[in-house]
Amino acid sequence: MEKKVITISREFGSGGRTIGREVANTLGIPFYDKELVEQVALESGFAPTFVEEHVEHSPGKTLFSYAFTPQGVPGVMNGLSTADFLWNIQCNVILQLAEKGPCVIVGRNADYILKDRADCLHVFIHADKDFRADRIVRLYGESEKTPQARLNEKDKRRKVNYQHYTGRNWGQAHNYDICLDSSKLGIQACTDIIIDLVKNSK
């Protein structure tokens, strides 16, 4: 079956976003990453920076979020925690985007949200820690934390968030159609493999 929607789940620093953007450019289809956060923000009433911070939060950290009310939409959270409220909106946004037409969606547990669509190619990009540590310093600069600490924190967040909302274990090959180690194969080879798979599915 033709693969129209490509979801790319990725480890922080693995190059998954770069790969996704290049796949979308080559295939001439929309690429959703920050755009998705903006859409969720628009529908939730929260600021984009707040949404970005919370959609990958470990759910336990939202215990006190009931005190917040999104701007302009008082009372719509129906007793949900901020994370759960945003999760529901995110699910709807992703389902709608996939319905609109071919696209690449990076992160946001889209592999799970779109698991019942047969026209999706679900990809996981991972890489060894040295490769990722080097990459985040080059791309995002230094910070007061060591690159290793930054990776550990992000890895833990994504793992907890993914397990909480999907009931699956993060990084299990079974969750994806294809998993690629960008540190071993190279970012260009990963990009080419995905493009070929989509083209050959037609």
Next chain:
Amino acid sequence: MEKKVITISREFGSGGRTIGREVANTLGIPFYDKELVEQVALESGFAPTFVEEHVEHSPGKTLFSYAFTPQGVPGVMNGLSTADFLWNIQCNVILQLAEKGPCVIVGRNADYILKDRADCLHVFIHADKDFRADRIVRLYGESEKTPQARLNEKDKRRKVNYQHYTGRNWGQAHNYDICLDSSKLGIQACTDIIIDLVKNSK
């Protein structure tokens, strides 16, 4: 770096062996599967059928194996359980095969045994249960157990054996350079991707 040795770990019924054989044929390099069992049998003194049964056994099942002595090599087991004794021989055989030159090795935890060689491409082939159930009945025939029960038994064995001897979790994307779902991508596409990766690594 040129990828000379391809290890293929696979779920029972996923087509990993078929893919491995086709990759070896196309690249014109040796394919080790049953041949590997025969080599281990030769070096251990056990019969090939006994080796095949025990190398994928869960280690707990070998508690009473101290009573057995391999034919022709009395006293060489040095107090090791049969599984551990065979594991040591298997490690040496696989290390020697990789040293001899380009090849494809299916199963036997070769991904872990050869993890320190940079000239290896480590592949994991998995597939959904319906695809595998259908395939094992077509390839190996019916048995008194249901296909699902046969899959569950084999999956459990491989998982326990892998975890015991490698300390890693079976099916984690991190253990491999590339993981492919043969039920979603098709056996031919999986074969082609591996061949291209090896050819392009030169």
